[in-house]
Amino acid sequence: MDIVSSIICLLFFSTLFSYYLSKKQNKKYKGRLKLPPGSMGWPYLGETLQLYSKDPNIFFSNKQKRYGEIFKTHILGCPCVMLASSEAARFVLVTHAHLFKPTYPKSKEKMIGPSALFFHQGDYHNHLRKLVQSSLSLELLRKLIPGIEAIAISTLESWTSGQVINTFQGLKKFAFEVGILAIFGHLEKKQREELKENYCIIDKGYNSFPTNIPGTAYHKALQARKRLKKILSEILSERKEKKLLEKDLLGHLLNFIDEKGQTLTEDEISDNIIGVLFAAQDTTASTITWILKYLNDDQKLLEAVKAEQKAIYMENDEGKRPLTWAQTRNMPFTYKVILESLRMSSIVSFTFREAVVDMEYNGYLIPKGWKVMPLFRNIHHNPEYFNEPQNFDSHRFEVAPKPNTYMPFGNGAHSCPGNELAKLEMMIFIHRLVTKLRWKVVGTQNLVEYSPFPVPQHGLPARFWKESDNEEITI
Ligand code: HEM
Secondary structure, eight states: OOHHHHHHHHHHHHHHHHHHHHHHHHHHHHTTOBOOSBOOOBTTTBTHHHHHHSOHHHHHHHHHHHHOSEEEEEETTEEEEEEOSHHHHHIIIIITGGGEEEOOOHHHHHHHOTTSGGGOOHHHHHHHHHHHHHHTOHHHHHHHHHHHHHHHHHHHHHTTTSSOEEHHHHHHHHHHHHHHHHHHSSOOHHHHHHHHHHHHHHHHHHTSOOOOOTTSHHHHHHHHHHHHHHHHHHHHHHHHHHTOOOOSHHHHHHHOOOTTSOOOOHHHHHHHHHHHHHHHHHHHHHHHHHHHHHHHHOHHHHHHHHHHHHHHHHHTTTTTSOOOHHHHTOOHHHHHHHHHHHHHHOSSOOOOEEESSOEEETTEEEOTTOEEEEOHHHHHTOTTTSSSTTSOOGGGGGSOOOTTSOOTTOOGGGSOTTHHHHHHHHHHHHHHHHHHEEEEESSOOOOEEESSSEEEGGGOEEEEEEGGGOOOOOO
């Protein structure tokens, strides 16, 4: 037998063998186990319309009431198992994480870049994650405080012109600037503006229907992605030429060498920069928007935060001296308000993974290839874990939550490496906001919109004015 026939033979028998094994595996489970309860809806459409025609959170909580903490459904063309208990989330994200791979629609992967860390597992993911984490270590974050404070001051300054501000959109700009600071340190204004302009186009296309036809938001976003790559390429060459040993994320990515002496490719660096910008912007902006809403809705809460922040402001010569690291680590009341806002809003309501093998969980079958979704929001709103979960009560954080019940930043190997930066940004922003400004929300804002994270409707339109002006602009 020649070598080609041997290879064909080998391939044939190994395919046959793996088919037999997978059948055996299926039989092992399928004979014995049943799928979780739930409904798969219409053929192909599944329950996608039910999910998106009303508040997704109502869809999830109604399902949980009806079927319990594990249930099946079918959305966006995929069969799914949804998990609403803290043990199940831990099973998927921590103890059995190797059996569940990250999964995103191909269109999104293309937009961010396939080498971004959140699409990966194993060694590549570990390396990248360590780089992102060490560029966001507490030691390096403390050095960012003056820069973040300057961005907060200029953002808030631009809000006091008397016009109605879309708070969420304003905070997106703030979070973007902070993201740029953490990634590049100092960046020339021209490069910053070019990055911003193209990133905004990508952002608009990210959640649009993925048709790559000229004129569509998706097509424009892909074109902007190409331009962004070019700008990043120029920044990389400049950095390499200057041989600077910066400690920001770009510095970490550029200086990485693995055990085989390999460095990261330019694509790997760009995809991860775009990935971090993407992960950092809407998440932080929507959480701070919710904080403003909660403070606006409860004047006592606002007064308590203000009292804590005013004391620091006076310590700093009425805000003339910048915040210190020690001060940002000692804002106990504000910190609890942030923790409770993260729980209440649960802006990352759930995450997705895909089962890589058939498996059993609590007597149910989770079939290979099915999407698996830990529902963070349901866990954060479960009265067994959080007493009267619909009420905003920052005092609940005087006692640590039960293990694995509080996951605004996820859990396990893919949990958020930006969580300390996000909390620092929030603290600095709140400090500057409540000590210098007052604001009034325009209209009654009790509805929620999804962009795709939940935010108060119309981005919480509000007017802001300097406390020193002491006059409220009539609305
Ligand atoms: C309030 C703000 C934020 C929230 C609520 C948040 C939440 C999350 C959550 C829940 C995950 C895990 C997703 C999963 O398991 O599928 C995650 C991952 C991630 N976040 Fe954040 N995030 C925030 C801010 C940030 C910031 C400021 C950065 C960077 C500067 C960042 C960078 C990342 C990255 C790179 C990942 C992927 C990690 C990995 O796959 O290993 N996030 N975030």
